[in-house]
Amino acid sequence: MSGAGAILQGSGTLTPEAARRTLLTGFDVPPGTGSLTCRLTFAPARVNGIRNLITLALFEPGGASRGAAHRHEPVQVVEIGANKATRGFVAGALPPGRWTVALDVHCVVPSDVGGVRYTLDVEATARDGEDDPPPTMLGGGDAVPDLGPVRWLKGDLHVHSDHSDGRWGIDAVVAHARTNALDFIALTDHNTSTGTAPLREALRDAGLATIVIPGLELTTFAGHANVLGIEGWVDWRTRLPGGGTSDDDLDDAFADPSDLADLAGAGDAGTTRMVVAGEGDVPVEFALHRPAGKMEATARAIQSRGGLFVVNHPRSAGYPACTGCRWDFDDAPAYADVIEVMNGDWPRRQNDEAMVLWDRWLASGWRIPATAGSDAHGAPAHPDRVGYTWAWSVPEVASIIGSVRAGRTFLSRGPHVSWEAPRPGAEVARATTSLAVRLGGVPAGCLVHFVCDGRLVEFRPVPEGDSVQAFPLHARPLAGTWFRVHLVHQPKVGTPELVALTNPVWVGR
Numbered sequence: 001m002s003g004a005g006a007i008l009q010g011s012g013t014l015t016p017e018a019a020r021r022t023l024l025t026g027f028d029v030p031p032g033t034g035s036l037t038c039r040l041t042f043a044p045a046r047v048n049g050i051r052n053l054i055t056l057a058l059f060e061p062g063g064a065s066r067g068a069a070h071r072h073e074p075v076q077v078v079e080i081g082a083n084k085a086t087r088g089f090v091a092g093a094l095p096p097g098r099w100t101v102a103l104d105v106h107c108v109v110p111s112d113v114g115g116v117r118y119t120l121d122v123e124a125t126a127r128d129g130e131d132d133p134p135p136t137m138l139g140g141g142d143a144v145p146d147l148g149p150v151r152w153l154k155g156d157l158h159v160h161s162d163h164s165d166g167r168w169g170i171d172a173v174v175a176h177a178r179t180n181a182l183d184f185i186a187l188t189d190h191n192t193s194t195g196t197a198p199l200r201e202a203l204r205d206a207g208l209a210t211i212v213i214p215g216l217e218l219t220t221f222a223g224h225a226n227v228l229g230i231e232g233w234v235d236w237r238t239r240l241p242g243g244g245t246s247d248d249d250l251d252d253a254f255a256d257p258s259d260l261a262d263l264a265g266a267g268d269a270g271t272t273r274m275v276v277a278g279e280g281d282v283p284v285e286f287a288l289h290r291p292a293g294k295m296e297a298t299a300r301a302i303q304s305r306g307g308l309f310v311v312n313h314p315r316s317a318g319y320p321a322c323t324g325c326r327w328d329f330d331d332a333p334a335y336a337d338v339i340e341v342m343n344g345d346w347p348r349r350q351n352d353e354a355m356v357l358w359d360r361w362l363a364s365g366w367r368i369p370a371t372a373g374s375d376a377h378g379a380p381a382h383p384d385r386v387g388y389t390w391a392w393s394v395p396e397v398a399s400i401i402g403s404v405r406a407g408r409t410f411l412s413r414g415p416h417v418s419w420e421a422p423r424p425g426a427e428v429a430r431a432t433t434s435l436a437v438r439l440g441g442v443p444a445g446c447l448v449h450f451v452c453d454g455r456l457v458e459f460r461p462v463p464e465g466d467s468v469q470a471f472p473l474h475a476r477p478l479a480g481t482w483f484r485v486h487l488v489h490q491p492k493v494g495t496p497e498l499v500a501l502t503n504p505v506w507v508g509r
């Protein structure tokens with residue numbers, strides 16, 4: 001092989017039937033290939049203000065992931081070579097053979113062209129010189145020589161960069177860690193963790209001790225979940241929940257999974273037509289990706305690798321305004337470790353609704369803790385309204401993950417609010433007669449709310465600054481109940497705002 005040459009070229013129209021499906025196609029990489037360039041375009045970018053969204057992922061022969069690009073631009077160019085790759089992808093040698101491009105068709109809005117026009121091209125460029133090194137798949141953890149005592153550590157568990165659809169480069173994420181004095185940070189780009197190793201390096205170069213929690217945001221067509229604490233690839237392509245998009249429905253639509261004619265629209269009248277090739281198009285032969293497992297299996301696989309599964313912003317807007325952002329999987333996903341109740345600015349409606357959902361889960365007896373994260377894709381518009389998660393931990397990944405899993409955490413826009421005794425996440429004895437919280441950095445005009453089983457049972461004003469507030473528990477039937485403390489800012493004029501909250505403590509049954 002010499003020079004550069006097209007190894008895949010195609011165009012056509014994806015109809016609204018293709019939305020929330022993953023389409024696969026293959027291309028053959030010749031021996032001696034030094035780099036690949038994939039170019040995906042789609043148009044129109046928006047219809048009536050709603051965005052079409054198609055994203056691209058690459059797999060080697062044998063199926064290993066070489067990265068994903070969850071980006072919104074209608075022209076996407078991905079380059080992947082021995083020593084460098086577009087952010088979101090993994091650099092390294094390009095083994096010859098049949099590679100796969102996966103198009104995640106998140107949203108196709110009905111339009112006067114019948115959906116969205118796409119073009120997909122892949123070009124291979126010959127290697128010049130020596131053999132390439134094998135790909136470095138997502139580096140390992142740092143050695144931490146002296147962890148010091150357990151203490152409250154501040155962290156952001158949900159941040160994006162330009163390794164997916166963030167506007168921030170890695171340097172800006174470093175600035176975010178510095179500005180907010182973060183002890184830990186999880187870079188949770190959509191379906192890729194290629195930013196993790198560069199972020200570690202950039203923090204080190206900047207002289208910051210911020211711990212990087214490896215992670216990514218599992219970005220499906222029906223919900224987002226943070227995967228925290230494990231390195232490497234996670235398959236986000238799970239079966240969809242019901243409502244006309246389940247795999248069972250697909251079985252009806254595609255009697256023979258290998259029958260690409262259906263996909264290409266050449267089937268009988270009434271057959272689902274996801275892809276249409278018009279005059280002048282070079283049709284790409286797509287196959288439909290048929291996810292093997294449900295979300296529960298995905299979560300269990302993550303947990304078996306030691307990862308944490310966090311249901312993100314469960315009450316965000318859903319399809320088509322924000323495709324996949326709302327949690328449409330199981331109503332009470334018992335396989336989840338944590339729920340993100342505070343996402344970005346708070347308070348805001350989706351967070352209020354997430355709190356209601358959380359309380360409902362807690363009311364069922366499920367001891368699931370909560371987190372906060374900025375979900376920053378760039379500089380927050382209201383930095384003082386963004387909340388973070390504080391974890392009772394030593395500065396080391398496994399310890400922080402363990403604390404987040406156990407609820408040894410509090411969520412806050414700034415002030416400190418932690419259980420005095422017992423430690424959060426712990427169960428207290430039925431004979432306990434009072435619970436206390438330690439408050440710090442409290443602004444003027446705040447109240448504490450003492451919440452039992454989701455109900456406000458006591459509130460009082462608290463002094464500015466630092467204090468300890470005790471709540472007697474006498475005369476209450478305690479077995480099986482849980483308690484939380486909310487710090488609420490009550491301005492002289494305007495609506496009260498939640499500014500910090502503990503995770504629950506539970507009373508033994």
Ligand SMILES: [Zn+2]
Nearest residue numbers: 217224312325
């Ligand atoms: Zn999300």
Ligand SMILES: [Zn+2]
Nearest residue numbers: 158160217375
């Ligand atoms: Zn996010």
